[in-house]
Amino acid sequence: MRATASKSLEDRRNQRTLLKFGAKSIDTVHLVEALLEDLIGKSVAESESPPVEDEDSNLVRAESPDENSAFATTLPDSSAYLDPVDAAVR
DSSP states (O other): OHHHHHHHHHHHHHHHHHHHHTOSOHHHHHHHHHHHHHHHHHHHHHHSOOOOOOTTTTOEEOOOOOTTSGGGTTOSOTTOEEOHHHHHHO
8 A cells, every 4th residue: 555655656746747847758857867967066076176285275365455455554564474263363
């Protein structure tokens, strides 16, 4: 009894999916879903840049401010390295 109910629910779900995508076969829907997931996974993996290993990887280089900038008076040395945690606390 439980198996027939489960099969009936699966058939109804498959029919809704077929109508939703206008497909004739549930196998086609599954195939296209797998292809899309693979393409999206590859494109996301390619777009992510690998992390750059650096001895000062937790430090952020301060940008050199121009003289008219509001930061020109707050940053004494434009080539100084700032620790992001230290900068957030100050």
